[in-house]
Amino acid sequence: MSPTDFPAPSASKDDLEEGAVFSPRFDANGLVTAVVTDAADSTLLMVAHMNAEALALTLESGVAHYWSRSRGAIWKKGETSGNLQHVVEMRTDCDQDAVWLSVNVAGRDATCHTGRRSCFYRVVEMLDGVASLTTDGSVPRFDPETVYGPKNSA
Template identity: 75%
Template sequence: MPALAFDPAPGDKKALEEGSAFTPRFDANGLVTAVVTDAGDGKLLMVAHMNAEALALTLESGVAHYWSRSRNALWKKGETSGNLQEVVEMLTDCDQDAVWLRVKVMGHDATCHTGRRSCFYRTVGLVDGRATLAGDGSEPLFDADKTYRNPS
C-alpha cells in the first residue's frame, strides 16, 4: 500500500474549489472517475475509476493505475500488454470528484483491451427508431487474443 494518504475534503466549498490541497472526494464505493486523454493530440482514450490506492500509486510512480470494478482489483494499465500510460499531467475538477489524466501511451500506443488506440471506437446513432452502433474505422494495433490469452 502506498504511503500517500489523502486528507478528507474540507467542509468549506471555497477551500475545496479554490484551495491548494488535493482532497479527492471518493464516492460511496471509494472511487473517483478518471478521464484519460492522449497528451499529444487530446484524443479521448478511456474513462475508468480510481480508488485511493490507485490514485496514490499513479501520483507516486507517474504510471496510471486504476480500480477495476468488474474484477474488483487494482490494475496497472498496460502491465500485460506493454501499453503503459505515462502520466504527463493530472488535473481535477472543481469539486475534486473526478480526475483528468493526460498520458503518453507506451508500446503499441493502444489503450483498449480490444487492441485499439481508444476505448471509444464506435459511434452511436439512430436507425428506424432503434439505437445502433457503428465502427469508426479504427483497427486493432495488436492481437488482443494473443496478448491476453491465459495459458492453460
C-alpha cells in the same frame, strides 16, 4: 505517499473548488472517475476508476494505476500488454470527484483491451428512431487473444 495521505474533503465549497488542497471525493465505493486522454493529440482514450491506492501509486510512479471493478484489484494499466500510460499531467475537477490524466501511451499505443487505440470507437446515432452504433473503422493494433489469452477471459 500513502493512500491515507489524502485529506478528507472540506465541508467548505470554496475550499473544495478554489483551494490548493487535493482532497479527492471518493464515492460510496471509494472511487473517483478517471478520464484519460492522449497528451499529443487530446484523443479520449478511456474512462476508468481509481481508489486512493491507485491514485497514490499513479502520483508516485508517474504511471497510471486504476482500480479494476471487475477484478476487485489494483490494475497497472499496460502491465500485460506493454501499453503503459506515462502521465504527463493530472488535473481534478471543481468538486474533486474526477481526475483527468493526460498521458503518453507506450508499447503499441493501444489503450483498449480490444486492441484499438481508444475505447471510444463507436458512434451513437439515431437510425429510424433507434439509437444504434457505427464503428469509426479503427482497427486493433494488437491481437487481444495473443496478449491476454483466450477470448472472454480478459
